[in-house]
Amino acid sequence: MPVARLVAGVDVGSTAAKAVVLDTASRAVLGVAVTPTGWNPRETGQAVLDAALREAGTGIDRVVRVVGTGYGRISLPFLHRTVTEITCHARGAHHLAPDTRTVLDVGGQDSKVVAVDERGNVRDFVMNDKCAAGTGRFLQVMTGVLDMTLDEMGDAALRGTPMPLNSMCAVFAETEVIGLIAQGVSKDDLAASIVASVARRLKALTGRVPLVPGCAFTGGLATNPAFARIFSATLGLAVTVSDMPQATGALGAALIAAQDVAVGGAGGV
Amino acid sequence: MTWESIERLKTAAERNALAISEVKAAGRKVVGLYCLYSPAEIALAAGAVPVVLCGTRNDPIATAEQVLPRNLCPLIKSSFGFAMEGSCPYLSAADLVVADTTCDGKKKMFELLGEMKPVHLLHLPSTPSEEALPFWREQLSGLVKRVESDFGVTITDQNLTDAIKLANRERRALKALMDLPQMEPAPVTGMQMLEMLFKLGFFADRETIIELAEGVVNEVQAAAKAGTLPERKGGPRILLTGVPVGMGSHKVVRLIEECGGQVVCMENCTGYKKADLVAETGDPLTALARRYLSTPCSVMAPNQGRFDLLEQLVADFRPHGVVDLTWQACHTYNVEAYKVRNFLRDKFDLPSLHIETDYSEADAEQLKVRIEAFLEMIG
Ligand code: SF4
Ligand code: SF4
Numbered sequence: 142m143p144v145a146r147l148v149a150g151v152d153v154g155s156t157a158a159k160a161v162v163l164d165t166a167s168r169a170v171l172g173v174a175v176t177p178t179g180w181n182p183r184e185t186g187q188a189v190l191d192a193a194l195r196e197a198g199t200g201i202d203r204v205v206r207v208v209g210t211g212y213g214r215i216s217l218p219f220l221h222r223t224v225t226e227i228t229c230h231a232r233g234a235h236h237l238a239p240d241t242r243t244v245l246d247v248g249g250q251d252s253k254v255v256a257v258d259e260r261g262n263v264r265d266f267v268m269n270d271k272c273a274a275g276t277g278r279f280l281q282v283m284t285g286v287l288d289m290t291l292d293e294m295g296d297a298a299l300r301g302t303p304m305p306l307n308s309m310c311a312v313f314a315e316t317e318v319i320g321l322i323a324q325g326v327s328k329d330d331l332a333a334s335i336v337a338s339v340a341r342r343l344k345a346l347t348g349r350v351p352l353v354p355g356c357a358f359t360g361g362l363a364t365n366p367a368f369a370r371i372f373s374a375t376l377g378l379a380v381t382v383s384d385m386p387q388a389t390g391a392l393g394a395a396l397i398a399a400q401d402v403a404v405g406g407a408g409g410v
Numbered sequence: 411m412t413w414e415s416i417e418r419l420k421t422a423a424e425r426n427a428l429a430i431s432e433v434k435a436a437g438r439k440v441v442g443l444y445c446l447y448s449p450a451e452i453a454l455a456a457g458a459v460p461v462v463l464c465g466t467r468n469d470p471i472a473t474a475e476q477v478l479p480r481n482l483c484p485l486i487k488s489s490f491g492f493a494m495e496g497s498c499p500y501l502s503a504a505d506l507v508v509a510d511t512t513c514d515g516k517k518k519m520f521e522l523l524g525e526m527k528p529v530h531l532l533h534l535p536s537t538p539s540e541e542a543l544p545f546w547r548e549q550l551s552g553l554v555k556r557v558e559s560d561f562g563v564t565i566t567d568q569n570l571t572d573a574i575k576l577a578n579r580e581r582r583a584l585k586a587l588m589d590l591p592q593m594e595p596a597p598v599t600g601m602q603m604l605e606m607l608f609k610l611g612f613f614a615d616r617e618t619i620i621e622l623a624e625g626v627v628n629e630v631q632a633a634a635k636a637g638t639l640p641e642r643k644g645g646p647r648i649l650l651t652g653v654p655v656g657m658g659s660h661k662v663v664r665l666i667e668e669c670g671g672q673v674v675c676m677e678n679c680t681g682y683k684k685a686d687l688v689a690e691t692g693d694p695l696t697a698l699a700r701r702y703l704s705t706p707c708s709v710m711a712p713n714q715g716r717f718d719l720l721e722q723l724v725a726d727f728r729p730h731g732v733v734d735l736t737w738q739a740c741h742t743y744n745v746e747a748y749k750v751r752n753f754l755r756d757k758f759d760l761p762s763l764h765i766e767t768d769y770s771e772a773d774a775e776q777l778k779v780r781i782e783a784f785l786e787m788i789g
Contacts, residue, residue, distance in 0.1 A: 212775070227783035251776070263787040265761065268780055349751075 147171065147197070147204045148402060150394025151190050152226065153178060153213025156249030156277065157361055158185045159391040160193035165205065165399045168236070172197030175387050182213030190219070208398040210390050212250065222401070227255055227266050229393030234357040235261030236396055237384045242355040245343065245372070245380055246389075247362045249277040252343060254350045267349040273311035275342025277362055282311060283335045286318050287328055294332045295367030301329030303337035314338065336368065340375035347376065356380045359389040411640050415625040416602060422622060423609035427499040433459055433614045434503055439561050442504035442527075444489060444520075445512055446679040446705050447534050449550060449698045451688070453508075454573035454616070455565045456557045461500040462611040463507070464680075465489030466656030468769035470497060477522065483737045484768040485654065486515045493526050500612060501527070506560055508553065510534045512709045513742055530556045538703045538710050547699035554695070570694035576616050578687050583623040584610070585685040590630050591674035592727055595644040597630045600663045600673025607680055608656045645670045646788050649727055651677040651720060651750065652735035652743050659769045662735055662777065669782045670789075675727040677719060678735075679707065708742035716746070717753055724758055731788040732762040733781075761788055 146165045152158065155178060162172035174192035179185045186209070194200060201219075209220040210229040226246075234244045235257050244255040252275050256264040273279045284294055304326075308314040318331060356378055362368045363386030373380050383389050434440060441453035442463040450460035470491025471484060477494065478487055492498035501507075509520040510532045523529055532549045535542035554565050587606065590597055598606075606626065613619045633639050648671045655663060655678060663673050676682060683705060689697040706715030723729075734750050736743040747764045754760040763784040767773055 212779070225779050225783040225786060227779070228786045263783065266780075266783060266787070 146402065147199060148395050148398035149190060149193065149204050149207045150229070150391040150396070150398060151186050151207060151209045151214075151217060151220070152211040152229065152388070152391040152394060153182045153186045153189075153209070153217065154211045154226075154248055154250070154390070156281075157387060158182070158189040158211070158213070159388040160186075160189040161385075161388055161391040161395040162193045162197040162199070162204070163392075163395040163399055165402050168396065168399060170385075170392070171199070173385065173388050173391075178213065183216045183218065186213060186217040187219070206398040206402050208394040208401070210394045221398070224394060224397050226390045227253060227268070228263055229390040229397065230359055231255050231257045231263045231393065232261045232396050233385070233389035233391070233393030234359055234383055236392065237389070238355070238357055238381065240355045241357045242353045243350070244357050244359055244389075245352065245376075247277055247339070247343070247358075247360040247368075249281070249361065252276050252346065252360075254343070254346045254352065256350050256353075265350050267346050269342065269346055274314065275339055275346075277360065279311045279314070279339060280335065280362070282315060283318065286315055286322075287331060287335075289328070289332070291362070292365050294336070295365040295371075297329045297332035298336040298371055299333075299367045301327065301331070301333030303333040304330060306334050306338045333371075336371050337375060340372050343372065344376055352376060352378050352380075354378065357383045357389075359383045359386050361387050363387075411598060411602070411642060413598070413626060413629055415622075415629040416598070416606065418625060419606055419609065419622045422618065423612065426609070426612040426614070429614045430459070430461065430500060430503045430612075439505045440500070440503045441557070442501055442507040444507070444516070445510045446683055446707065447510040447512065447702050448508040448532065449553075449702050451570060451573040451577050451694075451698055452550065452553050452557060452565070454576060455554075455569035456561055456563050458505075458557070458561065459614045461504065461614075463489065463492075463498065463501050463504070464654060464656065465492050465498075466608070466654075466660075466769075467492075467658035470495055471769065478519065481739050482515050483513075483740045484659070485737055485740075486519050488659075488769065490519050490523065493523055506530060506557065508532065512707065513740070515739070528560070534709070535703065536709065536711055538705075538715065543696075543699055543703060546703045547695055550695055550699050550702075567694050570698070571690065574688045574690055574694055574697065578690065580616055580620050580623075581685055581687055583620045583627070585682075586627045587623045588675070588682055588685065589726070590627065591672070593634060593639075594647070594728075595642045596647070596672050596674050597634065597639055597642075598626075600648075600650070600667055600676070601660065603673070604655060604660050604663055604676070604680070605657060607676075611680075645672050646730040646785050647672055647674045647728060649673075649675045649677060649720075649723060649729035649732045650681075650735060651716075651732055652747075653737045653740055654679040655735065656680055661769070661771065661774060662733065662765055662767065662781075665774065665778055665781050666733060666785075669778060669785050671731075671781070671785050673733075674729060675723050677716070677723055679705075682719065682723060683707070708740075708746040713746065716750075720750070720753070721757070724754075724760065729760065731784060732760055733784070734762055734764045736764065736766045738766055738768045 465488025474491030
């Protein structure tokens with residue numbers, strides 16, 4: 142039996158790095174790894190790829206092609222090619238759930254809505270990368286203010302009743318929340334308000350690229366079901382947490398690598 | 411891609427700042443124009459030299475922010491910053507500055523500019539209708555009188571008609587230049603085109619502009635005929651629409667081309683909006699009023715002309731996608747972006763990417779992700 146040829150996708154994001162190792166022919170996922178992005182995206186990228194290879198029980202010598210994505214992609218020396226996270230998320234989410242028509246990705250640095258066609262190609266997209274409000278970064282700042290973890294914030298938000306936060310800007314919202322703490326508003330209500338404000342920001346994005354049923358929720362936030370529940374309620378549409386919420390982009394990158402090999406683009410490492 | 415004629419143009423442009431001071435030393439007047447609504451013909455008819463003053467560089471913005479609010483269009487801040495610093499040789503040379511009441515930010519900035527420079531303000535109607543035409547003609551007639559009295563000259567109808575003919579020859583030359591990328595692949599890059607159009611705006615002598623532009627057209631067309639066009643990898647053809655761009659505010663054009671796209675046409679004031687001719691017969695001021703009022707800028711409501719122009723350009727340049735550029739805090743282009751996007755999608759099934767940015771490099775990496783994803787999508 143010939144030795145299976147493997148491909149890999151590496152996604153170095155602002156808060157986490159992810160890698161996926163695939164069997165080229167069957168597209169079976171053999172290894173997945175997620176690690177926090179350190180201060181050196183290049184070392185992180187190498188480490189997360191090594192971890193995914195270890196999980197797959199194999200070595201880099203079996204890998205014929207690596208595609209990179211995420212904001213740290215430019216600093217990875219071992220890539221054959223880079224593809225943006227928008228294209229990769231679409232491809233990955235569509236592979237996991239072929240009826241996916243929209244991807245809602247909330248990442249550490251940006252959030253995006255991507256419209257996907259029946260073949261997993263991007264039809265349209267809109268991105269918020271200008272402003273921390275509406276991204277994971279905003280929630281992370283707020284976990285500091287409320288002194289709880291992101292998971293605890295999700296759970297607290299489910300218990301609480303949201304009230305409007307007026308500030309449009311993450312920095313001022315922080316001041317506003319500190320003021321509300323001083324007024325004795327409960328942490329649950331504050332958590333609910335904060336998550337709701339992110340959801341409203343996401344809703345603003347959907348004016349340009351409407352959410353349609355078959356909405357996959359990806360990104361680190363999607364690992365906590367509380368966020369999906371609150372977003373579904375605000376957006377008025379069921380958002381389904383992707384099977385590999387954090388590694389969807391890396392999976393997409395690996396799928397593109399496999400496709401490259403299939404059309405004869407493999408170079409070998 | 412290198413073309414001898416483009417190198418010649420760039421070399422000739424190096425003398426521009428010097429040429430303006432020579433022209434002044436020789437006793438000619440200089441008229442500064444900020445906007446495509448200001449007719450250069452009136453300056454030409456007075457024997458003066460028209461120059462474009464629209465600010466396209468990032469460095470004077472910090473200076474401007476000492477006076478202007480930060481949350482203002484970078485074009486306005488850049489223009490005003492140059493005036494505060496006295497760092498633009500063309501503005502320093504200007505004996506009269508012509509300004510138009512276009513968008514809110516610009517017209518209020520012009521009030522402040524009036525404290526530093528002699529400014530003649532043209533009151534631009536907010537609709538390009540027949541009813542507005544007589545009013546606008548009166549405004550232009552007021553500018554003629556101002557130029558006559560400031561410069562001690564008389565402007566006859568014949569002077570105006572001659573100026574219209576000269577400016578039309580320049581427009582034909584620029585249009586032929588801007589039409590070159592209709593070829594596939596485009597024989598010049600978007601960055602080359604941008605640089606040429608920008609630099610041509612600062613020549614003191616119209617005949618030089620015409621000759622240099624025609625030189626590039628002739629060289630490229632001759633190569634196309636002889637089948638000796640340089641090899642060039644295609645890449646998605648992009649139509650750029652929206653706000654004016656120049657050297658210093660060329661970030662998005664540069665990024666599109668770095669990511670593998672080709673900017674083949676610019677539907678903006680620094681590009682194709684310049685190409686429309688003025689009628690050479692009849693009352694010259696009415697002809698000027700009619701042509702200039704029909705400039706399809708988003709300050710007009712409604713702005714049907716822009717959609718007509720886009721339709722023509724989509725047919726002529728066959729783009730794969732459109733990038734719609736808005737300067738931060740430019741409300742009129744920003745709001746119109748929604749209509750542009752729907753128009754392109756519904757009428758031509760053409761994808762578009764709307765970008766809102768300023769002159770700084772701060773967001774270059776983020777923009778690159780969007781532009782790359784857009785090119786991946788249409789490629
Ligand atoms: S975009 Fe409008 S306001 Fe600005 S220079 Fe052009 S015509 Fe004038
Ligand atoms: S780009 Fe917009 S805001 Fe800026 S000067 Fe032109 S019309 Fe005004």
